[in-house]
Amino acid sequence: MEKSKVAKVAEGLENVIACKTEISRVDVEGGRGILEYRGYSIEELAEHSTFEEVAYLLLFGELPKKYELEAFSEELKEKRELPPQIIGLLTHLSPFSHPMVVLRTAVSYLGTMDKYIHYRNHDVSIEKAKSLIAKFPTIVAYFHRIRCGQKLIHPREDLGHAANFLYMLRGEEAEEIEVKAMDVDLILHADHELNASTFAARIAASTLADMYACVVAATGTLMGPLHGGASQKVIEMLREIAVPWRAEEYVKKKLERRERIMGFGHRVYKSVIDPRTLILKKLAEKLAKIKEPKWYQISVAVEDAVYKHKKLYPNVDFYSASVYTNLEIPDDLFIAVFAISRIAGWTAHIIEQYESNRLIRPRAQYLGETGKKYIPIDER
Secondary structure (H helix, E strand, O other), X not given: OOHHHOOOOOHHHOOOOOOOOOOEEEEEEOOEEEEXXXXXXXXXXXXXXXXXXXXXXXXHOOOOOHHHHHHHHHHHHHOOOOOHHHHHHHHHOOOOOOHHHHHHXXXXXXXXXXXXXXXXXXXXXXXXXXXHHHHHHHHHHHHHHHHOOOOOOOOOOOOOHHXXXXXXXXXXXXXXXXXXXXXXXXXXXXXXXXXXXXXXXXXXXXXXXXXXXXXXXXXXXXXXXXXXXXXXXXXXXXXXXXXXXXXXXXXXXXXXXXXXXXXXXXXXXOOOOXXXXXXXXXXXXXXXXXXXXXXXXXXXXXXXXXXXXXXXXXXXXXXXXXXXXXXXXXXXXXXXXXXXXXXXXXXXXXXXXXXXXXOOOOOOOOOOOOOOOOOOHHHO
């Protein structure tokens, strides 16, 4: 193709519409950020739903009736336990492995055990999605306990998705307010239109790769510090600041050095606040009243300082950090918790891509030399 026929490059694919979806909508309207799952506002879902209900909505396109939700929740509970081979894998991986590396390795291994791995019809894909949604929390909790030399805490069928994860991770039941915070956090992270990891999953799906390969592509992408890894960087920043009164000085020096302050700014919510942030901030405040208050206090001080000096709003990663810390989740599990939620959105997008597929293959603008003559090696 002649250079004149190549469209202008949109760096980072900003504002490029790459596909059609009915799963979620991210937008800015009337001076506020919008996030909807299948047409339902994130605010209403966070207030009234459970993660299981939201996962059903993402996969099936409609909110479930009571009996449908009960049946779906029971299926997830039945699929939580891991095959012995996966538990064996977790015990043989280095305890120094990052949990996200472990998660993507386990997903690959699960693929080797699925005799229907290359089936992509709707019903089979839904069953794979249910299994992955159910097993992600178990993989993360089991590996954490294994690396700490602790006895495995097996899933309980009398606990919901969020409560069971905290129970397996900590070895004791969480308080009601903690379970609610975990559940709402999972709802908020379940999908977000064509973010980097979801796009990676859809690109893989567009080649008709198996679902496990698509999810591995997504988990690898999520691990990046400019995507899912941001919340871990936020808590590292809060620990460095240590006390609220140091926040403004810290922010000013960072900005003077033109360094990035993690947890701020968003490609879509540029001039408005991320609607998930408002909900997470309230959760962080509630947890601060019964747990360690300083993480929330430092976070508020940083938010105020960044807005004062840079006019930037926090994104979803910012208050996630103080929520996770007060839920006693180790720093390096933050991204994995994100994945425990986002697997619902990933699988919904993979299925949608399968069912209305066209290979995703954009162009690149070539900037190198052209027309060079080959020189034999002895003459170079």
